[in-house]
Amino acid sequence: MNPAALPAGPTRPSPLARIFLQEDLNFLVTNRIPRRLATKVMARFSRIRSRRLTRLSLRIWQLFADDLRLDEALDRDFDSLHDCFIRRLRPGARPIDPDPGVLVSPCDAILGAHGRIRDTQLIQAKGLSYTLEDLLGDRRIADQYRDGMFVTLRLQANMYHRFHAPCEGTVHGVTYVSGDTWNVNPIALARVERLFCRNERAVVEIDPVWPGTAVAMVPVAAILVGGIRFEFLPTPLDLNHRGRQHFACAAPLSKGGEMGRFEAGSTIILLASGPFQLARGLREGHGLRVGEPLMQHDHQPQ
Numbered sequence: 001m002n003p004a005a006l007p008a009g010p011t012r013p014s015p016l017a018r019i020f021l022q023e024d025l026n027f028l029v030t031n032r033i034p035r036r037l038a039t040k041v042m043a044r045f046s047r048i049r050s051r052r053l054t055r056l057s058l059r060i061w062q063l064f065a066d067d068l069r070l071d072e073a074l075d076r077d078f079d080s081l082h083d084c085f086i087r088r089l090r091p092g093a094r095p096i097d098p099d100p101g102v103l104v105s106p107c108d109a110i111l112g113a114h115g116r117i118r119d120t121q122l123i124q125a126k127g128l129s130y131t132l133e134d135l136l137g138d139r140r141i142a143d144q145y146r147d148g149m150f151v152t153l154r155l156q157a158n159m160y161h162r163f164h165a166p167c168e169g170t171v172h173g174v175t176y177v178s179g180d181t182w183n184v185n186p187i188a189l190a191r192v193e194r195l196f197c198r199n200e201r202a203v204v205e206i207d208p209v210w211p212g213t214a215v216a217m218v219p220v221a222a223i224l225v226g227g228i229r230f231e232f233l234p235t236p237l238d239l240n241h242r243g244r245q246h247f248a249c250a251a252p253l254s255k256g257g258e259m260g261r262f263e264a265g266s267t268i269i270l271l272a273s274g275p276f277q278l279a280r281g282l283r284e285g286h287g288l289r290v291g292e293p294l295m296q297h298d299h300q301p302q
Helices: 014-031 035-046 051-064 081-085 132-136 139-144
Strands: 102-106 109-116 123-127 128-131 150-156 162-164 167-177 201-208 214-218 225-230 246-254 259-260 269-271 276-278 291-296
Touching: 051 081, 109 123, 109 269, 128 132, 132 139, 132 214, 139 214, 150 276, 150 291, 201 225, 214 259
Parallel strands: none
Antiparallel strands: 102 291, 109 150, 123 128, 150 269, 162 259, 167 201, 167 246, 201 214, 214 269, 225 259, 276 291
């Protein structure tokens, strides 16, 4: 029999087709479920205090995630998953760039979209953008960062989840904005318009030591995260809050000092207004650690 006449057997999908299938499944699983409910359920589960359950959960977690790098942790035996999520690091594990003119990364992260803000437009992903006013919810604050600089920092679930001061200065207020809990991975960013403007987030206004400048940090929560805690506020900001709430404060910051934490992983958008330039060598998709340079200020502090 002519082999050419035989029916063709099943063909395996190409590597590219498998990637697209994985992305579709990821998007379906993480974004087409009751996101707020899943986030609240995960928050309760992660706080169950059982070392046996925690060890089992961590073993399962590490089957699907990259290395947790628990060798850097101050403690390695946790009473709950939540304790692992918010673990502290050993002293010296994250050296802070000592140059007083450098604005440093406030968190461990994968670098996302970054660059110059075009009037009030920021890039979310290729072909998608959002505005300062939609993100910040306040025209006064948005006007401060018109034509400024922005950097998107995405925390993965296995990363260190505390965030630190990018510069010396003072926090003059935090505005909490309740919202959804979309996943903030690249798949969702490429498909959901204005995603950062839809999710639960906080706007942290920082008055840096450099005259005529402003810096803002916007921690954005996501599915299975749904909680942001600041060291200088008495209560956590989470899905129990509704609407928009402003918290006045006058909290001094030392560069690299701890500011707060996510309950798991998410994103921080850093905004800067003034004579800033991006640090050399920044590349989208590359990893950063707390204390590494993000921007350079043109003048030294007085």
